[in-house]
Amino acid sequence: xxxxxxxxxxxxxxxxxxxxxLAVLAFSSGIASYILVERKESLAxxxxxxxxxxxxxxxxxxxxxxxxxxxxxxxxxxxLMRFALQLVHQESLFFAxxxxxxxxxxxxxxxxxxxxxxxxxxxxxxxxxxxxxxxPRRTLFVVFHAFSLFVVLLVILPILLxxxxxxxxxxxxxxxxxxxIPSLSTLMPNGHWWRFPLLVLLLSGLGAGLWQxxxxxxxxxxxxxxxxxSQEVDYQQRKPGKSIGTLDVNQLRQGLFSWxxxxxxxxxxxxxxxxWLLNGKEVDRITLDIKGGSEQxxxxxxxxxxxxxxxxxxxxxxxxxxxxxxxxLTRFTVTAAASKPELESSSEPELNExxxxx
Numbered sequence: 001x002x003x004x005x006x007x008x009x010x011x012x013x014x015x016x017x018x019x020x021x022l023a024v025l026a027f028s029s030g031i032a033s034y035i036l037v038e039r040k041e042s043l044a045x046x047x048x049x050x051x052x053x054x055x056x057x058x059x060x061x062x063x064x065x066x067x068x069x070x071x072x073x074x075x076x077x078x079x080l081m082r083f084a085l086q087l088v089h090q091e092s093l094f095f096a097x098x099x100x101x102x103x104x105x106x107x108x109x110x111x112x113x114x115x116x117x118x119x120x121x122x123x124x125x126x127x128x129x130x131x132x133x134x135x136p137r138r139t140l141f142v143v144f145h146a147f148s149l150f151v152v153l154l155v156i157l158p159i160l161l162x163x164x165x166x167x168x169x170x171x172x173x174x175x176x177x178x179x180x181i182p183s184l185s186t187l188m189p190n191g192h193w194w195r196f197p198l199l200v201l202l203l204s205g206l207g208a209g210l211w212q213x214x215x216x217x218x219x220x221x222x223x224x225x226x227x228x229x230s231q232e233v234d235y236q237q238r239k240p241g242k243s244i245g246t247l248d249v250n251q252l253r254q255g256l257f258s259w260x261x262x263x264x265x266x267x268x269x270x271x272x273x274x275x276w277l278l279n280g281k282e283v284d285r286i287t288l289d290i291k292g293g294s295e296q297x298x299x300x301x302x303x304x305x306x307x308x309x310x311x312x313x314x315x316x317x318x319x320x321x322x323x324x325x326x327x328x329l330t331r332f333t334v335t336a337a338a339s340k341p342e343l344e345s346s347s348e349p350e351l352n353e354x355x356x357x358x
Contacts, residue, residue, distance in 0.1 A: 089148045092148050092152035093117060093124055093148055095152060096155045097118065097121060100220060103224075104218045105326055105328055105329060108329065109216040110326060153172035154172050155220045158220065164321075166270060166321055166323035169217065177206075214324055214325055215320070215324045219321055222327050223263040223327075226259070226261035227258070227328055228243050228258075229257070230259060232257065247333075248337050253307070255304065258317045259299070259301040260288075260299070262299075262327060264298060270321060271322050272288045272320070272327070274302045274317055274318070277318065279313045280316075283307075284306075288300045288302070314331065315331065315333065316331050317331075317332075
Protein backbone atom coordinates (compact mmCIF):
# COMPACT_ATOMS: atom_id res chain seq x y z
CA UNK A 1 0.00 0.00 0.00
CA UNK A 2 2.76 2.54 0.78
CA UNK A 3 4.28 1.79 -2.63
CA UNK A 4 0.97 2.39 -4.41
CA UNK A 5 0.46 5.62 -2.49
CA UNK A 6 3.92 6.83 -3.41
CA UNK A 7 3.43 5.96 -7.09
CA UNK A 8 0.10 7.78 -7.17
CA UNK A 9 1.62 10.90 -5.62
CA UNK A 10 4.53 10.78 -8.06
CA UNK A 11 2.15 10.49 -11.02
CA UNK A 12 0.07 13.47 -9.85
CA UNK A 13 3.21 15.55 -9.27
CA UNK A 14 4.56 14.64 -12.71
CA UNK A 15 1.31 15.56 -14.45
CA UNK A 16 1.14 18.90 -12.64
CA UNK A 17 4.74 19.69 -13.49
CA UNK A 18 4.54 18.54 -17.14
CA UNK A 19 0.92 18.93 -18.27
CA UNK A 20 1.82 18.28 -21.89
CA UNK A 21 3.03 14.73 -21.20
CA LEU A 22 -0.47 13.27 -20.96
CA ALA A 23 -1.57 15.09 -24.11
CA VAL A 24 1.33 13.56 -26.05
CA LEU A 25 0.61 10.11 -24.61
CA ALA A 26 -3.12 10.42 -25.37
CA PHE A 27 -2.49 11.55 -28.96
CA SER A 28 0.01 8.71 -29.42
CA SER A 29 -2.46 6.19 -28.02
CA GLY A 30 -5.08 7.57 -30.41
CA ILE A 31 -2.77 7.01 -33.39
CA ALA A 32 -1.87 3.55 -32.09
CA SER A 33 -5.54 2.68 -31.58
CA TYR A 34 -6.40 3.87 -35.08
CA ILE A 35 -3.72 1.59 -36.52
CA LEU A 36 -4.77 -1.29 -34.28
CA VAL A 37 -8.41 -0.89 -35.26
CA GLU A 38 -7.35 -1.04 -38.91
CA ARG A 39 -5.69 -4.35 -38.09
CA LYS A 40 -8.64 -5.50 -35.96
CA GLU A 41 -6.41 -5.88 -32.89
CA SER A 42 -8.16 -6.34 -29.54
CA LEU A 43 -5.66 -3.98 -27.87
CA ALA A 44 -7.58 -1.07 -29.39
CA UNK A 45 -10.64 -2.26 -27.48
CA UNK A 46 -8.60 -2.40 -24.29
CA UNK A 47 -7.46 1.22 -24.75
CA UNK A 48 -11.07 2.25 -25.38
CA UNK A 49 -12.16 0.50 -22.18
CA UNK A 50 -9.53 2.38 -20.17
CA UNK A 51 -10.77 5.65 -21.60
CA UNK A 52 -14.37 4.83 -20.74
CA UNK A 53 -13.34 3.82 -17.22
CA UNK A 54 -11.74 7.24 -16.70
CA UNK A 55 -15.12 8.87 -17.34
CA UNK A 56 -16.89 6.43 -15.03
CA UNK A 57 -14.27 7.26 -12.40
CA UNK A 58 -15.25 10.91 -12.63
CA UNK A 59 -18.88 9.92 -12.25
CA UNK A 60 -18.04 8.22 -8.95
CA UNK A 61 -15.47 10.77 -7.78
CA UNK A 62 -17.01 11.44 -4.34
CA UNK A 63 -17.35 7.74 -3.53
CA UNK A 64 -13.82 7.04 -4.76
CA UNK A 65 -12.31 9.90 -2.76
CA UNK A 66 -13.74 8.43 0.44
CA UNK A 67 -12.41 4.94 -0.37
CA UNK A 68 -8.96 6.23 -1.30
CA UNK A 69 -8.71 8.25 1.89
CA UNK A 70 -9.91 5.31 4.01
CA UNK A 71 -7.61 2.66 2.50
CA UNK A 72 -4.54 4.70 1.53
CA UNK A 73 -4.71 7.64 3.91
CA UNK A 74 -4.56 10.00 0.95
CA UNK A 75 -6.99 12.92 1.05
CA UNK A 76 -7.78 14.23 -2.43
CA UNK A 77 -8.77 17.88 -2.45
CA UNK A 78 -11.44 19.29 -4.77
CA UNK A 79 -8.66 21.14 -6.61
CA LEU A 80 -6.97 17.82 -7.30
CA MET A 81 -10.24 16.37 -8.59
CA ARG A 82 -10.60 19.32 -10.94
CA PHE A 83 -7.08 18.62 -12.13
CA ALA A 84 -8.09 14.98 -12.72
CA LEU A 85 -11.03 16.24 -14.79
CA GLN A 86 -8.63 18.28 -16.88
CA LEU A 87 -6.49 15.19 -17.47
CA VAL A 88 -9.51 13.22 -18.64
CA HIS A 89 -10.46 16.04 -21.02
CA GLN A 90 -6.92 16.03 -22.43
CA GLU A 91 -6.86 12.26 -22.71
CA SER A 92 -10.24 12.10 -24.46
CA LEU A 93 -9.75 14.92 -26.95
CA PHE A 94 -6.21 14.04 -27.97
CA PHE A 95 -7.12 10.34 -28.18
CA ALA A 96 -10.06 11.00 -30.54
CA UNK A 97 -8.27 13.60 -32.67
CA UNK A 98 -6.35 11.18 -34.99
CA UNK A 99 -9.58 9.36 -35.86
CA UNK A 100 -11.32 12.55 -36.95
CA UNK A 101 -8.28 13.94 -38.75
CA UNK A 102 -8.28 10.79 -40.90
CA UNK A 103 -11.95 10.92 -41.95
CA UNK A 104 -12.77 14.65 -42.17
CA UNK A 105 -13.82 16.07 -45.53
CA UNK A 106 -11.93 19.36 -45.36
CA UNK A 107 -13.89 21.22 -48.04
CA UNK A 108 -17.12 20.61 -46.12
CA UNK A 109 -18.61 21.80 -42.82
CA UNK A 110 -17.02 18.76 -41.18
CA UNK A 111 -13.80 20.77 -41.04
CA UNK A 112 -15.46 23.06 -38.47
CA UNK A 113 -16.22 20.11 -36.18
CA UNK A 114 -12.68 18.74 -36.34
CA UNK A 115 -11.16 22.20 -35.87
CA UNK A 116 -13.38 22.60 -32.80
CA UNK A 117 -11.91 19.37 -31.39
CA UNK A 118 -8.42 20.76 -31.96
CA UNK A 119 -9.30 24.05 -30.23
CA UNK A 120 -10.82 22.24 -27.25
CA UNK A 121 -7.76 20.00 -27.00
CA UNK A 122 -5.51 23.05 -26.83
CA UNK A 123 -7.76 24.66 -24.20
CA UNK A 124 -7.48 21.55 -22.03
CA UNK A 125 -3.70 21.69 -22.34
CA UNK A 126 -3.08 25.36 -21.48
CA UNK A 127 -3.70 25.91 -17.76
CA UNK A 128 -4.29 29.70 -17.84
CA UNK A 129 -6.98 29.26 -20.47
CA UNK A 130 -8.51 26.17 -18.88
CA UNK A 131 -8.66 27.37 -15.25
CA UNK A 132 -8.97 31.15 -15.63
CA UNK A 133 -11.01 31.53 -18.81
CA UNK A 134 -12.97 28.30 -19.24
CA UNK A 135 -13.61 26.75 -15.80
CA PRO A 136 -15.05 29.89 -14.10
CA ARG A 137 -17.69 30.17 -16.84
CA ARG A 138 -20.03 27.42 -15.73
CA THR A 139 -22.27 27.34 -18.78
CA LEU A 140 -19.35 27.29 -21.17
CA PHE A 141 -17.59 24.65 -19.10
CA VAL A 142 -20.67 22.39 -19.16
CA VAL A 143 -20.74 22.61 -22.96
CA PHE A 144 -17.00 21.88 -23.11
CA HIS A 145 -17.38 18.87 -20.82
CA ALA A 146 -20.33 17.40 -22.73
CA PHE A 147 -18.62 17.97 -26.07
CA SER A 148 -15.45 16.17 -24.89
CA LEU A 149 -17.48 13.17 -23.77
CA PHE A 150 -19.53 13.18 -26.98
CA VAL A 151 -16.39 13.21 -29.14
CA VAL A 152 -14.68 10.32 -27.39
CA LEU A 153 -17.87 8.22 -27.39
CA LEU A 154 -18.12 8.59 -31.15
CA VAL A 155 -14.77 6.81 -31.34
CA ILE A 156 -14.94 4.17 -28.63
CA LEU A 157 -18.54 2.95 -29.13
CA PRO A 158 -17.85 1.49 -32.62
CA ILE A 159 -14.62 -0.04 -31.27
CA LEU A 160 -16.17 -1.62 -28.18
CA LEU A 161 -19.70 -2.48 -29.30
CA UNK A 162 -19.31 -2.61 -33.09
CA UNK A 163 -22.22 -0.19 -33.49
CA UNK A 164 -23.13 1.40 -36.78
CA UNK A 165 -22.35 5.05 -37.38
CA UNK A 166 -25.96 6.08 -36.81
CA UNK A 167 -26.29 3.99 -33.63
CA UNK A 168 -23.02 5.39 -32.28
CA UNK A 169 -24.15 8.97 -32.90
CA UNK A 170 -27.47 8.47 -31.11
CA UNK A 171 -25.92 6.60 -28.19
CA UNK A 172 -23.12 9.18 -27.82
CA UNK A 173 -25.67 11.99 -27.56
CA UNK A 174 -27.74 10.22 -24.89
CA UNK A 175 -24.76 9.05 -22.84
CA UNK A 176 -22.99 12.42 -23.03
CA UNK A 177 -26.07 14.15 -21.65
CA UNK A 178 -26.67 11.61 -18.87
CA UNK A 179 -23.08 11.20 -17.67
CA UNK A 180 -22.25 14.90 -17.80
CA ILE A 181 -24.91 15.89 -15.27
CA PRO A 182 -23.68 14.12 -12.10
CA SER A 183 -19.98 14.54 -12.86
CA LEU A 184 -20.38 18.31 -13.17
CA SER A 185 -22.69 18.79 -10.19
CA THR A 186 -19.69 18.46 -7.84
CA LEU A 187 -18.13 21.54 -9.43
CA MET A 188 -21.00 23.74 -8.26
CA PRO A 189 -20.90 23.80 -4.43
CA ASN A 190 -23.56 25.89 -2.69
CA GLY A 191 -25.29 26.57 -5.98
CA HIS A 192 -28.82 27.83 -6.30
CA TRP A 193 -31.63 25.31 -6.76
CA TRP A 194 -32.12 26.27 -10.40
CA ARG A 195 -28.56 25.42 -11.44
CA PHE A 196 -29.17 21.69 -11.83
CA PRO A 197 -32.35 22.03 -13.95
CA LEU A 198 -30.51 24.62 -16.02
CA LEU A 199 -27.70 22.14 -16.63
CA VAL A 200 -30.17 19.46 -17.73
CA LEU A 201 -31.89 21.91 -20.07
CA LEU A 202 -28.58 23.14 -21.46
CA LEU A 203 -27.24 19.64 -22.14
CA SER A 204 -30.53 18.54 -23.70
CA GLY A 205 -30.46 21.58 -25.96
CA LEU A 206 -26.87 20.83 -26.89
CA GLY A 207 -27.76 17.25 -27.79
CA ALA A 208 -30.72 18.37 -29.92
CA GLY A 209 -28.56 20.96 -31.66
CA LEU A 210 -25.84 18.45 -32.46
CA TRP A 211 -28.43 16.06 -33.88
CA GLN A 212 -29.67 18.76 -36.24
CA UNK A 213 -26.06 19.35 -37.32
CA UNK A 214 -25.21 15.65 -37.57
CA UNK A 215 -24.18 15.93 -41.23
CA UNK A 216 -21.20 17.99 -40.02
CA UNK A 217 -20.01 15.25 -37.64
CA UNK A 218 -17.39 13.05 -39.37
CA UNK A 219 -18.11 9.30 -39.08
CA UNK A 220 -15.14 8.14 -37.02
CA UNK A 221 -15.70 4.45 -37.89
CA UNK A 222 -15.85 4.93 -41.68
CA UNK A 223 -13.41 6.35 -44.18
CA UNK A 224 -13.84 7.03 -47.87
CA UNK A 225 -10.77 5.73 -49.69
CA UNK A 226 -11.96 6.50 -53.21
CA UNK A 227 -14.79 8.05 -55.19
CA UNK A 228 -14.78 8.34 -58.99
CA UNK A 229 -17.30 9.51 -61.57
CA SER A 230 -16.99 7.68 -64.88
CA GLN A 231 -19.05 6.60 -67.87
CA GLU A 232 -17.80 3.03 -67.66
CA VAL A 233 -16.81 0.40 -65.12
CA ASP A 234 -14.57 -2.62 -65.55
CA TYR A 235 -16.84 -5.30 -64.09
CA GLN A 236 -14.16 -7.98 -64.06
CA GLN A 237 -11.54 -5.87 -62.32
CA ARG A 238 -14.23 -4.01 -60.34
CA LYS A 239 -12.57 -0.70 -61.12
CA PRO A 240 -13.93 2.56 -62.53
CA GLY A 241 -13.04 3.93 -65.93
CA LYS A 242 -11.58 7.34 -66.67
CA SER A 243 -12.55 9.98 -64.11
CA ILE A 244 -14.84 12.75 -65.34
CA GLY A 245 -14.95 16.28 -63.98
CA THR A 246 -16.81 18.07 -66.77
CA LEU A 247 -19.20 16.79 -69.44
CA ASP A 248 -21.98 18.11 -71.63
CA VAL A 249 -25.66 17.21 -71.63
CA ASN A 250 -25.37 14.70 -74.49
CA GLN A 251 -22.61 12.83 -72.67
CA LEU A 252 -24.60 12.89 -69.46
CA ARG A 253 -27.63 11.28 -71.15
CA GLN A 254 -25.50 8.18 -71.75
CA GLY A 255 -25.43 7.59 -68.00
CA LEU A 256 -22.88 8.09 -65.28
CA PHE A 257 -21.29 5.68 -62.82
CA SER A 258 -20.46 6.78 -59.28
CA TRP A 259 -17.84 4.36 -57.95
CA UNK A 260 -17.14 4.36 -54.21
CA UNK A 261 -14.65 2.60 -51.91
CA UNK A 262 -15.28 2.71 -48.17
CA UNK A 263 -13.00 1.48 -45.40
CA UNK A 264 -14.74 0.13 -42.30
CA UNK A 265 -12.17 -1.50 -39.96
CA UNK A 266 -14.84 -2.75 -37.53
CA UNK A 267 -17.05 -4.06 -40.31
CA UNK A 268 -19.90 -2.43 -42.18
CA UNK A 269 -23.51 -3.34 -41.56
CA UNK A 270 -25.54 -0.27 -42.40
CA UNK A 271 -27.10 1.51 -45.33
CA UNK A 272 -25.05 3.96 -47.34
CA UNK A 273 -26.55 6.39 -49.83
CA UNK A 274 -25.36 8.13 -52.97
CA UNK A 275 -27.06 11.52 -52.89
CA TRP A 276 -27.05 13.42 -56.20
CA LEU A 277 -27.42 17.21 -55.95
CA LEU A 278 -27.79 19.81 -58.70
CA ASN A 279 -26.86 23.37 -57.70
CA GLY A 280 -27.24 22.41 -54.05
CA LYS A 281 -30.68 20.78 -54.44
CA GLU A 282 -31.14 17.03 -54.00
CA VAL A 283 -32.48 15.34 -57.13
CA ASP A 284 -31.87 11.65 -56.36
CA ARG A 285 -30.90 9.30 -53.55
CA ILE A 286 -29.77 5.75 -54.31
CA THR A 287 -29.33 3.19 -51.55
CA LEU A 288 -26.32 0.92 -51.20
CA ASP A 289 -27.23 -1.74 -48.65
CA ILE A 290 -23.85 -3.26 -47.87
CA LYS A 291 -23.27 -6.10 -45.42
CA GLY A 292 -20.32 -8.33 -44.63
CA GLY A 293 -16.65 -7.86 -44.02
CA SER A 294 -13.57 -7.28 -46.11
CA GLU A 295 -9.94 -6.60 -45.33
CA GLN A 296 -9.62 -4.42 -48.43
CA UNK A 297 -12.73 -2.36 -47.72
CA UNK A 298 -16.06 -2.18 -49.51
CA UNK A 299 -16.50 -1.18 -53.14
CA UNK A 300 -19.80 -0.26 -54.71
CA UNK A 301 -21.18 1.78 -57.55
CA UNK A 302 -24.42 3.21 -58.81
CA UNK A 303 -25.31 3.78 -62.47
CA UNK A 304 -27.52 6.84 -62.83
CA UNK A 305 -29.50 7.15 -66.05
CA UNK A 306 -32.40 9.49 -65.29
CA UNK A 307 -31.57 13.19 -65.07
CA UNK A 308 -33.66 16.38 -64.90
CA UNK A 309 -34.79 18.01 -68.19
CA UNK A 310 -32.23 20.77 -67.69
CA UNK A 311 -29.22 19.15 -65.99
CA UNK A 312 -26.67 21.91 -66.65
CA UNK A 313 -24.92 23.29 -63.60
CA UNK A 314 -22.78 22.23 -60.67
CA UNK A 315 -23.35 18.69 -59.44
CA UNK A 316 -22.33 16.90 -56.27
CA UNK A 317 -22.46 13.23 -55.35
CA UNK A 318 -22.40 12.75 -51.59
CA UNK A 319 -21.81 9.45 -49.81
CA UNK A 320 -23.80 9.57 -46.57
CA UNK A 321 -24.96 7.28 -43.78
CA UNK A 322 -28.52 6.72 -42.53
CA UNK A 323 -28.02 9.55 -40.02
CA UNK A 324 -26.93 11.89 -42.87
CA UNK A 325 -23.28 11.90 -41.76
CA UNK A 326 -21.07 12.65 -44.71
CA UNK A 327 -18.49 9.99 -45.59
CA UNK A 328 -17.21 11.86 -48.63
CA LEU A 329 -18.22 13.66 -51.82
CA THR A 330 -17.17 14.48 -55.34
CA ARG A 331 -18.16 17.25 -57.74
CA PHE A 332 -18.64 17.60 -61.48
CA THR A 333 -20.04 20.17 -63.92
CA VAL A 334 -22.52 19.67 -66.75
CA THR A 335 -22.37 22.14 -69.63
CA ALA A 336 -24.82 22.82 -72.43
CA ALA A 337 -24.93 20.34 -75.31
CA ALA A 338 -22.81 20.91 -78.36
CA SER A 339 -24.59 21.90 -81.58
CA LYS A 340 -25.45 18.36 -82.64
CA PRO A 341 -28.83 16.77 -83.24
CA GLU A 342 -30.02 15.19 -80.05
CA LEU A 343 -30.48 11.45 -79.97
CA GLU A 344 -34.04 10.23 -80.00
CA SER A 345 -34.96 9.30 -76.47
CA SER A 346 -36.17 5.82 -75.70
CA SER A 347 -39.84 5.36 -74.92
CA GLU A 348 -39.02 2.94 -72.13
CA PRO A 349 -38.36 4.39 -68.65
CA GLU A 350 -34.75 4.71 -67.54
CA LEU A 351 -33.81 3.23 -64.20
CA ASN A 352 -30.89 3.70 -61.88
CA GLU A 353 -28.78 0.64 -61.25
CA UNK A 354 -26.59 -0.22 -58.33
CA UNK A 355 -23.97 -2.87 -57.74
CA UNK A 356 -22.10 -3.74 -54.57
CA UNK A 357 -19.00 -5.81 -53.97
CA UNK A 358 -17.07 -6.43 -50.76
